[in-house]
Amino acid sequence: MKREIPLFVTAAVGLFMILSFFVPHQVVSVPADFLQQCAIIVVAFGIVLGGANLLRVNLEAVARRESGWPYKLVLVAGLIVTVVIGLVEGRDFQATGTRSTWIYDQVYSSMTAAMFALLAFYIASAAFRAFRIRTVEAALLAVAAFLVMMGRVPLGGVLTAGLPAPFRVESVAQWIMDVPQNAANRAILIGAALGVMATGLRVILGIERSYLSGED
Amino acid sequence: MPHVEHGGADDGRDGVLGRAGLTATGLLVALLAPPAHPGTTAMAGAPPIVIPDTAARAAAPDTTGAVPGVPAPRPARGLVWKDVPDDAGRAVDLAWEASPDEGVAGRVDGYRLLRSESPGGPWTVVDSVAAGVTACRDESGSLQRDVAYFYRVDTRGPGGVTPAGSVTGPVLATSQWFNHTRWSVLVLTMLFFAFVLFFIQSAQGEGKKPFVRRIPGIDAIEEAIGRATEMGRPVLYVPGVQDIEDMQTVQSLIILESVAKTTARYETPLKVPVTYPIPFTIAQEMVKGGYLHAGRPEQYDPDSVTFVSPEQFAYVAAITGVMMRDKPAAHIFLGAFFAESLLLAEAGFESGAIQVAGTANADQLPFFVVACDYTLIGEELFAASAYLSGEPKLVGSLKGADLMKIAIILLVLAGCVLETFGQHGLTRWLATQ
Numbered sequence: 113m114k115r116e117i118p119l120f121v122t123a124a125v126g127l128f129m130i131l132s133f134f135v136p137h138q139v140v141s142v143p144a145d146f147l148q149q150c151a152i153i154v155v156a157f158g159i160v161l162g163g164a165n166l167l168r169v170n171l172e173a174v175a176r177r178e179s180g181w182p183y184k185l186v187l188v189a190g191l192i193v194t195v196v197i198g199l200v201e202g203r204d205f206q207a208t209g210t211r212s213t214w215i216y217d218q219v220y221s222s223m224t225a226a227m228f229a230l231l232a233f234y235i236a237s238a239a240f241r242a243f244r245i246r247t248v249e250a251a252l253l254a255v256a257a258f259l260v261m262m263g264r265v266p267l268g269g270v271l272t273a274g275l276p277a278p279f280r281v282e283s284v285a286q287w288i289m290d291v292p293q294n295a296a297n298r299a300i301l302i303g304a305a306l307g308v309m310a311t312g313l314r315v316i317l318g319i320e321r322s323y324l325s326g327e328d
Numbered sequence: 329m330p331h332v333e334h335g336g337a338d339d340g341r342d343g344v345l346g347r348a349g350l351t352a353t354g355l356l357v358a359l360l361a362p363p364a365h366p367g368t369t370a371m372a373g374a375p376p377i378v379i380p381d382t383a384a385r386a387a388a389p390d391t392t393g394a395v396p397g398v399p400a401p402r403p404a405r406g407l408v409w410k411d412v413p414d415d416a417g418r419a420v421d422l423a424w425e426a427s428p429d430e431g432v433a434g435r436v437d438g439y440r441l442l443r444s445e446s447p448g449g450p451w452t453v454v455d456s457v458a459a460g461v462t463a464c465r466d467e468s469g470s471l472q473r474d475v476a477y478f479y480r481v482d483t484r485g486p487g488g489v490t491p492a493g494s495v496t497g498p499v500l501a502t503s504q505w506f507n508h509t510r511w512s513v514l515v516l517t518m519l520f521f522a523f524v525l526f527f528i529q530s531a532q533g534e535g536k537k538p539f540v541r542r543i544p545g546i547d548a549i550e551e552a553i554g555r556a557t558e559m560g561r562p563v564l565y566v567p568g569v570q571d572i573e574d575m576q577t578v579q580s581l582i583i584l585e586s587v588a589k590t591t592a593r594y595e596t597p598l599k600v601p602v603t604y605p606i607p608f609t610i611a612q613e614m615v616k617g618g619y620l621h622a623g624r625p626e627q628y629d630p631d632s633v634t635f636v637s638p639e640q641f642a643y644v645a646a647i648t649g650v651m652m653r654d655k656p657a658a659h660i661f662l663g664a665f666f667a668e669s670l671l672l673a674e675a676g677f678e679s680g681a682i683q684v685a686g687t688a689n690a691d692q693l694p695f696f697v698v699a700c701d702y703t704l705i706g707e708e709l710f711a712a713s714a715y716l717s718g719e720p721k722l723v724g725s726l727k728g729a730d731l732m733k734i735a736i737i738l739l740v741l742a743g744c745v746l747e748t749f750g751q752h753g754l755t756r757w758l759a760t761q
Binding site: 130133134137151154159160161162163166179180183223228231234235238241242297301302303304307308309312315317320322 | 473504528609631639653694733
């Protein structure tokens with residue numbers, strides 16, 4: 113029974129949610145909306161579990177003086193300070209001028225922007241490796257990338273301005289994006305969508321049941 | 329449901345009132361309206377019902393805040409409605425004739441739609457549109473199904489706001505039992521389910537595992553764990569940055585059990601930082617299950633799965649920190665990834681670890697291909713659990729997906745041929761809302 117009841121609930125809710133995609137009537141849509149709201153509430157409870165785990169793991173690491181423990185201490189302090197200030201400020205903690213907003217704008221946003229900015233350097237180093245021509249496929253990739261890049265900058269247009277319109281680099285770049293790139297992209301998407309549906313069906317029908325944990 | 333035009337006082341300029349049901353727009357909407365839907369207005373020929381209450385007041389322009397010397401715009405008229413078909417009764421389409429002053433520069437700024445439960449008000453603004461727009465959809469959250477509403481269109485301009493000379497109603501938003509625009513999805517879904525179930529049944533009956541081509545990316549997972557074992561370093565498993573409603577996260581957590589089983593067998597530590605609380609609890613169960621199935625439950629470390637943060641770049645910062653401090657020898661990135669894909673993969677590359685990645689987010693695949701040793705592309709991610717388990721039933725479902733791909737290819741070819749010859753029926757049937 114420990115496995116049968118969850119399997120039954122999964123199958124019933126899964127099939128009902130599929131039905132709600134096709135039946136907009138309130139008999140189906142209202143319970144479907146309710147179930148989705150329930151999911152949000154369950155997630156809200158889950159955040160308590162997550163927060164507790166975060167505190168426990170990091171406090172233990174600080175207590176044991178594991179490598180990088182000062183960083184963990186900063187994390188714990190940041191978590192506690194942010195939560196306490198948010199609780200003190202109450203429902204309007206996101207309003208302009210609150211301490212919570214200051215923490216978000218001045219601390220969190222800056223750090224996020226710094227992480228995101230690293231992407232520029234990583235793209236440069238990754239592109240350098242990607243465009244090293246070692247095989248036929250790598251050569252094709254490099255040529256296609258070169259054409260697309262040239263087609264996206266004014267220099268490319270200037271250099272090929274004398275050619276007939278379909279042979280100008282911007283037209284070639286657009287063709288690469290619209291035809292081969294798009295075709296490959298859609299093939300991947302169709303395959304992935306079928307994979308999503310197959311996985312969903314396996315879970316709903318109880319064929320894929322590893323999510324129920326290993327304990328029988 | 330007859331369309332009721334509330335005739336009222338004229339604005340004194342065109343002398344025509346209560347004509348909404350007889351306008352060209354009204355006729356067009358009436359012709360397009362499917363008669364099967366209750367609540368859809370029958371505009372043409374509907375007898376106007378004159379409700380002599382606040383009509384005179386309704387037509388008087390409001391010149392509060394108006395620019396002196398600029399006359400108030402003449403009102404829009406001919407407001408017609410249509411219940412939005414194939415929905416849950418939460419929207420109404422509205423269309424009207426533009427104010428005659430739209431042709432005069434600077435006279436009309438736009439229109440605003442007002443709704444009330446009685447023809448005399450009180451009125452609530454539900455939408456505003458710019459000049460030149462003569463239709464809108466009221467799908468505001470306050471609209472309730474099967475409640476009779478009245479609508480009015482006001483014309484806004486520098487000279488003030490002029491209400492239409494009439495109101496339209498009662499308007500009913502009703503729900504339908506089937507979304508007719510999704511017939512094609514239903515048929516193809518049923519076909520796909522039939523294929524999958526057939527192959528699952530066949531595999532179960534024969535007890536024989538259907539042939540599946542070798543997927544190097546999945547085979548590489550064990551190789552990566554083996555390498556980590558040889559080096560005496562942990563394995564880092566990243567299940568993506570999405571919550572459990574994303575099927576890629578579900579799939580990644582299913583694969584996690586197999587990975588945990590292998591790390592348990594090899595007695596190699598496993599680290600699983602997770603973004604959201606629900607995947608976190610499931611990941612704990614999967615890792616525990618993996619150690620249990622490997623016969624090494626005592627080796628399970630409850631701290632191997634840790635909750636980090638649902639914030640994308642905070643998560644990235646935490647994982648790159650693990651990569652730099654703990655130096656895992658194998659990184660496995662399976663799930664939904666976005667801008668962080670290259671940050672993770674490139675940081676991992678610099679740490680010298682063997683990397684296996686997989687995602688169905690096509691935009692992120694190039695980054696993984698460049699920075700990782702092996703990449704599972706799209707559907708390979710969803711085939712991984714069946715491939716790893718080798719269970720005939722699970723592998724059978726892959727066969728069903730392959731057959732559906734053939735059906736889709738045939739459908740695409742048929743669509744190309746039909747479109748080439750100007751036949752758009754199949755394309756229209758496949759278009760969904």
